[in-house]
Amino acid sequence: DTGVSQDPRHKITKRGQNVTFRCDPISEHNRLYWYRQTLGQGPEFLTYFQNEAQLEKSRLLSDRFSAERPKGSFSTLEIQRTEQGDSAMYLCASSLIWGPDSFSEQYFGPGTRLTVT
Amino acid sequence: KQEVTQIPAALSVPEGENLVLNCSFTDSAIYNLQWFRQDPGKGLTSLLLIQSSQREQTSGRLNASLDKSSGRSTLYIAASQPGDSATYLCAVGDRRELAQKLVFGQGTRLTINP
Numbered sequence: 225d226t227g228v229s230q231d232p233r234h235k236i237t238k239r240g241q242n243v244t245f246r247c248d249p250i251s252e253h254n255r256l257y258w259y260r261q262t263l264g265q266g267p268e269f270l271t272y273f274q275n276e277a278q279l280e281k282s283r284l285l286s287d288r289f290s291a292e293r294p295k296g297s298f299s300t301l302e303i304q305r306t307e308q309g310d311s312a313m314y315l316c317a318s319s320l321i322w323g324p325d326s327f328s329e330q331y332f333g334p335g336t337r338l339t340v341t
Numbered sequence: 342k343q344e345v346t347q348i349p350a351a352l353s354v355p356e357g358e359n360l361v362l363n364c365s366f367t368d369s370a371i372y373n374l375q376w377f378r379q380d381p382g383k384g385l386t387s388l389l390l391i392q393s394s395q396r397e398q399t400s401g402r403l404n405a406s407l408d409k410s411s412g413r414s415t416l417y418i419a420a421s422q423p424g425d426s427a428t429y430l431c432a433v434g435d436r437r438e439l440a441q442k443l444v445f446g447q448g449t450r451l452t453i454n455p
């Protein structure tokens with residue numbers, strides 16, 4: 225299967241610890257998105273990459289959050305000094321944009337569920 | 342700022358009934374609208390994608406319509422089954438944004454009773 229994959233699928237951590245999640249997009253996709261979904265809500269945009277460049281960050285992304293996509297392939301999302309409010313599902317999606325006026329479907333991974341105790 | 346609303350928040354119907362889920366959005370400048378299914382604790386499964394130039398899409402027992410001018414979409418589920426129980430999310434791709442981020446509604450939690 226060549227869909228979007230995420231690792232780990234579940235993470236339980238204690239408040240104050242650092243965590244890192246990984247997303248592997250569909251191989252030819254140049255865009256990668258991170259979303260966060262809290263209980264009972266729809267997903268909300270966090271940030272996105274065009275190849276290796278991080279082009280936009282939501283105000284939801286505090287200074288404790290950092291995302292990278294070093295070679296334009298996989299991406300990592302790190303949360304430092306986790307808080308209970310960080311407990312959520314973190315979803316990754318990828319798409320292929322081939323020009324300034326092209327619009328493409330986003331394909332989602334299975335998500336990483338984070339629980340901060 | 343684009344906002345997406347889904348009504349109702351929860352719906353419970355007996356097996357076999359046809360049903361309609363509603364989605365509304367505030368800005369008609371969208372490039373597509375997508376319906377997703379989410380099972381408890383799981384990720385998103387894409388059900389139907391409607392491009393902005395289209396009026397509807399069908400897949401099996403599912404039919405989604407799009408009326409950009411009124412800012413509405415509906416998801417029609419025919420002959421519902423207990424396996425259809427899940428949360429259904431609507432999302433629009435905002436044409437005005439370079440990021441093409443998806444803006445989601447809060448979802449409709451659907452329960453089909455045997």
